[in-house]
Each structure stands twice: as structure tokens, then as C-alpha cells.
Amino acid sequence: MSEPANGRETQDQLAAFVARIARGEKIEPGDWMPDDYRRQLIRMISQHAHSEIVGMLPEGAWITRAPNLRRKMVLLAKVQDEAGHGEYLYHAAETLGVSRQEMIDDLLSGRAKYSNIFNYPTLTWADIGVIGYFVDGAAILNQTMLARCSYGPYARANIRICAEESFHMKQGKEMVIRLSQGSSEQRAMVQDAVNRWWWPTLMMFGPPDDESPNTPQLVRWGIKTRTNDELRQTFINNLVPELRAMGLSVPDPDLTFDEASGNWLPGAIDWDEFWRVVKGDGPVNRQRMAARRAAHDDGRWVRQAFEAYAQKQAGRQPA
Amino acid sequence: MNPELAAPLADFLLGRADDELVLSHRNSEWTGHAPILEEDIAFTNIALDELGHAQLLYGLYAELGRDDPIRTPDQLVYFREAPAFRNAQLAELPIGDWAFSMLRQYLFDSIEASWLPGLTSSRYQPLAEAAAKIAAEERYHLRHTQARVRRLAGGTDESQRRMQTALEAQWPLAQQWFAAEPAHAQLVEAGLIPAAESLAPRWFNEQVAFFEACGLAVPAVERHIPQRDEHTEHLVDLLSELQQVARAHPGAVW
Amino acid sequence: MSDTQWPRFYVFKQDVPDGPHLNCGSIHAPDIELALLNARDVFVRRPACVSLWVVPAEAIHRNPPAGEAEDQPQPPDTAEPFVVFLKADHRQPHQSAGEVEAVSAEQALALAEAERSGERWVELWVAPAASMLGSDPADQAAWFAPADDKPYRHGSFYHTETAMRQLMAGGSIDES
Numbered sequence: 001m002s003e004p005a006n007g008r009e010t011q012d013q014l015a016a017f018v019a020r021i022a023r024g025e026k027i028e029p030g031d032w033m034p035d036d037y038r039r040q041l042i043r044m045i046s047q048h049a050h051s052e053i054v055g056m057l058p059e060g061a062w063i064t065r066a067p068n069l070r071r072k073m074v075l076l077a078k079v080q081d082e083a084g085h086g087e088y089l090y091h092a093a094e095t096l097g098v099s100r101q102e103m104i105d106d107l108l109s110g111r112a113k114y115s116n117i118f119n120y121p122t123l124t125w126a127d128i129g130v131i132g133y134f135v136d137g138a139a140i141l142n143q144t145m146l147a148r149c150s151y152g153p154y155a156r157a158n159i160r161i162c163a164e165e166s167f168h169m170k171q172g173k174e175m176v177i178r179l180s181q182g183s184s185e186q187r188a189m190v191q192d193a194v195n196r197w198w199w200p201t202l203m204m205f206g207p208p209d210d211e212s213p214n215t216p217q218l219v220r221w222g223i224k225t226r227t228n229d230e231l232r233q234t235f236i237n238n239l240v241p242e243l244r245a246m247g248l249s250v251p252d253p254d255l256t257f258d259e260a261s262g263n264w265l266p267g268a269i270d271w272d273e274f275w276r277v278v279k280g281d282g283p284v285n286r287q288r289m290a291a292r293r294a295a296h297d298d299g300r301w302v303r304q305a306f307e308a309y310a311q312k313q314a315g316r317q318p319a
Numbered sequence: 320m321n322p323e324l325a326a327p328l329a330d331f332l333l334g335r336a337d338d339e340l341v342l343s344h345r346n347s348e349w350t351g352h353a354p355i356l357e358e359d360i361a362f363t364n365i366a367l368d369e370l371g372h373a374q375l376l377y378g379l380y381a382e383l384g385r386d387d388p389i390r391t392p393d394q395l396v397y398f399r400e401a402p403a404f405r406n407a408q409l410a411e412l413p414i415g416d417w418a419f420s421m422l423r424q425y426l427f428d429s430i431e432a433s434w435l436p437g438l439t440s441s442r443y444q445p446l447a448e449a450a451a452k453i454a455a456e457e458r459y460h461l462r463h464t465q466a467r468v469r470r471l472a473g474g475t476d477e478s479q480r481r482m483q484t485a486l487e488a489q490w491p492l493a494q495q496w497f498a499a500e501p502a503h504a505q506l507v508e509a510g511l512i513p514a515a516e517s518l519a520p521r522w523f524n525e526q527v528a529f530f531e532a533c534g535l536a537v538p539a540v541e542r543h544i545p546q547r548d549e550h551t552e553h554l555v556d557l558l559s560e561l562q563q564v565a566r567a568h569p570g571a572v573w
Numbered sequence: 574m575s576d577t578q579w580p581r582f583y584v585f586k587q588d589v590p591d592g593p594h595l596n597c598g599s600i601h602a603p604d605i606e607l608a609l610l611n612a613r614d615v616f617v618r619r620p621a622c623v624s625l626w627v628v629p630a631e632a633i634h635r636n637p638p639a640g641e642a643e644d645q646p647q648p649p650d651t652a653e654p655f656v657v658f659l660k661a662d663h664r665q666p667h668q669s670a671g672e673v674e675a676v677s678a679e680q681a682l683a684l685a686e687a688e689r690s691g692e693r694w695v696e697l698w699v700a701p702a703a704s705m706l707g708s709d710p711a712d713q714a715a716w717f718a719p720a721d722d723k724p725y726r727h728g729s730f731y732h733t734e735t736a737m738r739q740l741m742a743g744g745s746i747d748e749s
Contacts, residue, residue: 028663053356060351064344067565067573068393069374072347073367074725079350080363080618081726086356087615091598094581100601101578125564125573152663157598164619166728173733175573181746183571245740291352299354301481302417305474306603307579312473313604357600357611364614371722452722458715463610470607 009034021222026152029095037221040214042096044223045154046103049089050114052082053107054288058122059131067125074171075128081168085161092153108293116274117204119282126179126186126193132172134201137239140165141231142205150222173242180246187247194243195251202266203274205232211271233263240264320443324509327502328443329383330405331512333395334547336376337406340396341554342427343369344561348414358417361463365424368456375449382445397565401554405547409492411554418471418481419488425464426493426526431457433522434496437513446511465529472533483535491540497522498544580629582608584616585658585669587624594626594669596658605629605706613708613716619726622717625708626669628656632704634678636686636697655681656705658698659689667698675699 014034020027027033060079066072090100106112117135122128143165147158179190206212206228218224226234243250254267276282320328346366353359377392389398410427414420435457438450471478497519507514527537565573579601585594597616602608608627617625652674659670673688675681681699689697708716724730736746 026663056351056359060347063347063350064560065564067397067568067571069370069377069396070725071573073370073374073723076347076350076363076367076370077618077723077726080360080367083356083360083363084615084618087360087600088598090356091600094599099578156666164726167726167731170728170731170733171725174731174736177733177736177740177746178572181740183568185568186571241741242737245737295352295354298352299358299417301475301477302354302358302471303603305471305478306607307474308478309470309474310604357602357607357615361611361614364618367723455715455718458712459613466606466610470603 018220021150021220025150026155027150028152036217038096040218040221041151041154041223042093042098045089045093045096045157046098046106047113047115049086049093049103050107050112051118052086052089054114054118054292055135056082057288057291058118058120059128062122062125062128065125066128071175074167078132078168078171081164085157085164088157088160089154092151092157095153104296108289108296110280110289113278115204116277116282117200119277119285119288120197120200121284123196124189124193126176126189127197129172129175129179129190130193130197132168132170133176134172134197134239135204136165136168136172138201138204138231138235140169141235145225145231146223148225176248177246180248191248194248198251199269199273200277202232202236202269203271205229205235207271207274208269236264236266237262320511321509324505324511325383327506328446328511329380331503331506332376332380332383332446334405334407336373336380336395337404338410338427339369339373339376341404341406341410341557342424343367343373344557345410345412345414346420346424349417349420354417362420362424365460365463368460372453372456375452379445379449393565397562398569401550401558402548404550404554404558406550406554407492407495407547408545408549408551409489409495411551411557412488412492413553415485416481418478419485421464421467421471422482422485422489424460425468426489428457428461428464429522429526430493430496432461433518434513437518441512442510469533472530472535479534482533486530486535487538490538491542491544493526494540494544495547500547579603580631582612582627582629583633583667584612585626585628585667586616586622587626587669588621590623594624596667599630600627602627609706609708617717623713624710625716626705627707628700628705632700633658633698634682634700636682636699650676652676654702655685655699656702657681657685658700659685659692659694660696660698661692661694663695667696672702673699 013032017027017032017034017037027037056079059075059082063072063075063079066075090103093103094100103112107114122131140162143158143162147155147162149155149158176190176194179186181187209215209227209229212228215224215227219227240250240255252267256265257263258265277285280286343366346362346369350359350363350366353362373396374392377395380395381390381392389395409423412423431453435450435454439447439454441447441450468482472482473479497515499515503512503515506512530537565571580603581599581601582605583599584597586597587594600608600611600615602611605627608629609625612625612627616622653676654672655675655678656672657670658667660667670685670689673681673684675684678699678701682697685697685699739746
């Protein structure tokens with residue numbers, strides 16, 4: 001099958017590129033690539049990076065209220081990792097020719113997106129457990145796939161992220177298990193958190209396959225190897241039996257088990273909510289962006305001070 | 320170890336553990352809000368290390384076999400009221416701006432650098448071992464915070480002004496770590512801890528030299544230096560957040 | 574430099590004594606001392622590191638050339654050491670591969686290439702040793718060993734599988 005070629009790219013170049021990917025070769029910085037491949041990857045990788053950074057906010061807010069020292073340390077370590085993952089991903093995006101400054105500007109201006117899931121609020125301590133179990137669990141499925149993607153730097157960043165992410169999910173799962181087996185107040189707290197985070201997590205995998213026009217091309221280019229619906233189904237199949245074993249209910253009255261396929265089939269997902277939140281009208285979109293802008297603006301004098309010092313040391317006049 | 324020394328040693332350890340806990344908590348308030356991503360990772364790492372130190376020191380306190388019902392690290396952190404805390408007052412103050420927090424952490428790191436060699440040669444073996452572990456991480460902290468203080472003091476007019484303001488607020492309170500506490504005299508005599516008065520002159524002179532080299536003016540110390548049981552309302556605010564979830568469900572397992 | 578666009582530094586990590594330094598990524602910092610400190614926090618949260626190097630991106634000269642002509646400063650009269658980094662194939666990161674003495678980056682690249690005429694490589698980098706900053710070996714315990722002391726950063730620290738098995742079997746979890 002031939003790729004649609006724009007004016008600059010020949011059919012031969014595109015065919016050779018797709019053949020490289022089909023052979024399992026990695027595309028590295030400096031290699032020829034279609035403009036669209038570069039553009040899609042910049043969008044995906046920077047969005048991934050922004051998600052890690054914004055994702056620090058809902059969990060970071062509860063470090064000060066973690067109810068024992070072990071949980072406090074684990075949460076600090078997790079949020080620190082997320083910042084580190086943002087670093088790896090910004091670096092991977094930079095290899096494609098976009099600058100850190102541009103990416104930050106796009107995030108703060110609202111031009112760039114980040115994962116919708118972080119536009120939901122953390123209302124109780126139990127939310128922290130559920131986020132680790134659900135959200136990091138979903139992210140691991142996605143990142144495991146991306147660790148094999150065709151673009152070398154992004155694949156390698158995801159390999160490193162996957163290795164570090166395993167404890168992120170497990171610490172959340174451990175917390176959910178504990179709460180589900182704890183006092184009646186703890187059980188109620190975690191069930192409430194499950195009820196609020198289940199559907200937004202399912203939406204993390206993106207729109208249904210028949211509404212994802214990019215997917216076939218991303219598959220041909222070796223960026224996606226599994227579709228949104230496939231990943232979503234795997235996630236549901238993993239979680240439902242576990243939640244039920246914990247005595248927790250899934251907030252889906254239409255959830256049924258299909259003997260033939262072995263799949264737990266969910267009820268209808270409210271895609272109106274998904275698009276509303278993507279467009280900026282979710283529960284805490286505005287607060288998230290306000291927090292990022294405030295940190296950026298309040299920190300300007302610090303960044304300027306570091307630059308001025310560096311320039312003085314190098315013998316030049318500060319700007 | 321002479322059993323009569325258990326109580327004053329426990330008191331000493333509790334003070335140091337509370338320092339680490341309260342400071343770590345304050346530092347963690349910056350997570351997600353630091354001036355730039357790299358600073359966020361680095362400062363969160365320091366908060367994480369300090370929390371580990373607190374846990375270590377609370378563990379030593381618990382081992383000394385006090386009879387109090389509130390004894391384990393989690394109980395000490397989550398179920399004491401403000402008057403029972405023994406941290407130095409500087410630790411509990413609100414985070415202020417980045418200059419304030421960087422300077423506070425630097426002062427603490429320099430104070431630990433002063434105390435830790437003596438603590439690593441404590442005749443109480445568990446303390447000597449804990450101090451050695453802490454000292455390894457503190458060496459990195461001091462390098463980190465010293466680099467930031469130097470840059471902020473010598474950066475722009477604005478950053479220097481903010482550092483000067485921070486130094487004026489914090490320098491008198493930093494002296495608290497070097498005020499001799501009569502209850503500790505017997506610990507010094509038994510070789511369990513170094514004497515604050517013996518550490519003070521060198522630390523003082525080193526810090527004055529450092530700050531002056533950075534272009535900052537070290538203020539005179541003219542105010543009352545608080546004792547470890549003297550706290551501000553800031554500690555009450557801090558604890559109400561820190562303890563909120565734990566106290567809402569006493570006895571729960573997390 | 575501008576507000577968030579600080580100079581870039583490539584980071585090289587040595588995982589075992591006597592092993593090569595491997596490129597693990599890059600970071601931004603206003604100066605090289607902060608670059609080294611930041612690199613430690615970004616890349617060494619888990620063990621397996623004995624030494625860290627940071628190299629300013631602008632100090633790296635590459636062969637094959639990046640494509641744009643770079644402003645070449647006047648070459649000094651005396652030779653200085655250049656550290657060589659070699660990328661064996663597309664899947665491998667750049668790794669340290671000794672030093673050459675040269676009066677310019679071009680000469681260093683030529684020498685490095687000549688030394689490796691029999692080897693397979695896809696890209697060579699050279700950077701003046703004087704432009705780099707490495708961690709002090711005396712700092713190893715303070716900088717890298719503490720990562721070992723944080724077992725909670727590893728998945729194996731959490732016994733979720735045991736607990737899940739007990740729950741699936743219809744029992745309750747063992748609180749130990």
C-alpha cells in the first residue's frame with residue numbers, strides 16, 4: 001500500500017521508510033522521515049511529557065496529608081519519578097527539532113494538550129491509591145506498547161519509564177487492597193474513588209477505533225501496535241476480576257461477561273464528557289493550568305537569577 | 320550505655336527527628352510548583368531524603384524503650400500535638416519564596432555538616448550508624464543548596480534582595496542549633512553527642528565568610544533564641560494538614 | 574539563553590567500574606555545575622552508577638557532520654585532549670571510547686576515525702576534555718549509593734500479587 005505523498009516526499013522515499021519500519025528497524029534522529037511522522041511524534045511525545053508534569057499536581061497535593069511515613073515517602077518518590085519522566089520525554093521530543101521553550105509555551109498557552117485524566121480532582125486520600133492502580137496501570141499498558149515503537153529515542157524513553165513505573169501501579173494497588181479490606185469508612189472511601197475514576201480511566205485510551213482516523217497510519221508507521229479499543233479491553237479484563245475479588249463494585253450496571261470472547265464488555269462510554277474535558281471544560285482544567293502558569297511566573301526571577309549568574313561567570317554582561 | 324542517659328538521649332533524638340520531618344514536609348509543599356522542572360526534581364529528592372532521616376531517627380527514639388503510649392514513628396508524627404514537638408523553630412516557618420526555602424535548607428545542611436562528624440563517632444552505636452548514613456546524603460544536599468544560594472545571592476538585584484531578606488529572618492533562628500542545652504551536658508560527657516558550644520565558633524565563622532563572599536550582609540543576632548519546646552502557630556497549621564487523614568481514622572491501617 | 578531554554582548538556586553514565594560511560598540522555602541547565610547536579614537527580618534515582626559526566630552540547634563535534642557549518646574558533650597552537658564517543662549501531666547509545674590529543678575538533682575527529690578504521694560505527698563525537706565536568710570519585714558514596722537505600726522505588730517491594738491470590742481464593746489478606 002502506498003502512502004499519500006506530499007509535494008516534497010517521493011513515493012520511493014516513503015516506500016523505503018515504511019519498509020525500514022516493517023523490518024523492525026529503529027528510526028533515529030537525523031534519519032529521513034516523512035514530515036507527518038515527525039509532526040505526529042512531536043505532538044504525541046510532547047503531550048506525553050506534559051501529562052507527566054501536570055500529573056504531578058493531583059498527587060503532589062496529597063503528600064502533605066499522607067497518613068503514614070511509608071505512604072508519604074512512596075508518594076514523594078513517585079511524584080519525583082514523574083518529573084523525571086517528563087525530562088526523558090522532553091529530551092526525546094527535542095531530538096525531533098522542537099525546543100523545550102516552545103513546548104512549555106504551548107502547554108502554558110493552552111495550545112498543547114495533556115492527558116485528560118489529570119483534569120479530574122483528587123478529593124480523598126483513597127483517590128491516590130486509585131490513581132496509582134487505574135491511571136498508572138493504564139499508562140503501563142500504553143507505555144509497554146510504545147517501548148517497541150519505531151522512533152528510537154521515544155522507544156528508549158518508554159523502556160526507562162516502564163521500568164520505573166511498575167512501583168507506581170503496585171503502590172496504588174496495594175493501597176486499594178488495604179482500604180478495601182479495612183474499616184467501613186475506608187471501604188466507603190475507596191469505593192467512592194473507584195466510582196469517580198473508572199470511566200475517566202477508560203477514556204484515557206482515547207476515542208473508539210472507528211472514531212480514530214490516525215490509528216491506521218500510526219500502526220503502519222510502527223508507533224502504535226495495538227488499537228485504542230484493544231488496550232481498553234485488556235485493561236478492563238485485568239481490573240474487573242481483581243476489583244470484584246476485593247469486594248469493590250465497578251460503577252457500570254451494563255457490564256457483562258461475554259463467554260465466547262472471554263471479555264468483560266463495558267456499558268456505553270460518555271464520549272461527550274471526554275470531548276468536553278479535552279476542550280478545556282473539565283472539572284479542574286482551569287485550576288491545573290493556573291497552577292502551572294503560577295509556578296512558571298512566580299519562578300521567573302529564579303530562572304533569571306541563574307542565567308545572570310552563569311553569564312557573569314562566563315565574563316559576559318547579564319542580559 | 321548508662322540507663323540514666325536514655326531519657327536525655329531520647330529527647331535529643333526526638334528533636335533531630337522532628338527537625339527532619341518538619342523540614343521535609345515544608346520542602347514537599349514545593350512539589351509541582353518549583354520554578355523549573357529540574358529544581359522540582361532536585362528539591363523533592365531532598366525532601367525524600369530528609370523524610371528517610373526522620374524515620375531513622377524516630378526509630379532510634381522508639382528503640383530506647385520509652386514507656387509512652389505514643390512511641391512508634393507513625394504515632395509520633397501523626398498523634399502528637401504541637402507543644403510536644405521538639406523541632407527547631409526555623410523548620411516550621413512557612414515556605415516563603417524560593418530564596419527563603421533554599422536558604423533554610425542550606426543553613427540546615429551546613430548545621431548537619433557541623434554536627435554529623437561528632438555524631439558518627441558517638442559511643443551509642445545505633446546513633447553512630449544512623450549518622451553515617453545521613454552524612455552520606457547530606458554531603459550531596461550541601462553541595463546542591465550551596466550552589467543555589469551562591470547563584471541566587473549573586474544573580475540579579477532582585478534575587479539578591481530576596482536572599483538578604485531571607486538571611487535576616489533566618490540567621491538568628493539558625494543559632495538555635497548551637498545553643499547549649501543543659502539537659503544534654505551529660506550526653507556530651509558520656510561521649511554520646513558532641514558539645515554544641517565546641518561546634519559553634521567554627522560553623523559561625525565559616526557561614527559568615529560564605530555569606531559575605533556571596534555579597535550578603537550577616538545581621539546581628541539580637542533576639543531571643545527559642546528553646547525546642549517553643550513553637551509558633553505555623554506548627555499548628557502544619558500539623559493540622561499533616562495529621563488530617565490519619566486522625567480522621569485513628570487505628571486504621573494504610 | 575532565554576527563560577526556559579537553557580543550554581543543553583549531554584549526560585553520560587558509567588554503570589560499573591572500568592566500564593564505558595554511556596549516553597543516557599540530556600538535560601538543560603544554566604551552567605555546567607548545575608548540569609552535573611541535575612543529571613544526578615534525573616538519571617540516577619536507582620542504583621548502577623559509579624560516575625557521571627556532562628558535556629555541553631555545543632562542545633560536541635560529530636562525524637558524519639550534523640549538516641550545518643558551525644563557527645569554528647581559532648585552533649590553539651597546542652594539542653589538548655578530546656574525549657571520543659562512539660555509536661556502534663543505530664540501537665546503541667554513544668559510549669566513551671578513549672581520548673585523542675589534537676589541536677582542533679576536526680583533527681580529533683580525523684584521528685579518532687583513523688584509529689577505528691577497522692571497526693563498525695555509525696557516528697563519532699569528540700569534545701574537549703576541558704569542556705566536560707565529571708562527578709568526583711570521592712563523591713560516589715554520597716551521590717550514587719543512597720539510591721540503593723530506597724527499596725520502595727522497586728515493584729518487588731509491594732506484595733500485591735500475594736494479596737491478590739489470597740483475595741481471589743476467597744480469603745482475606747495477611748496483614749504482615
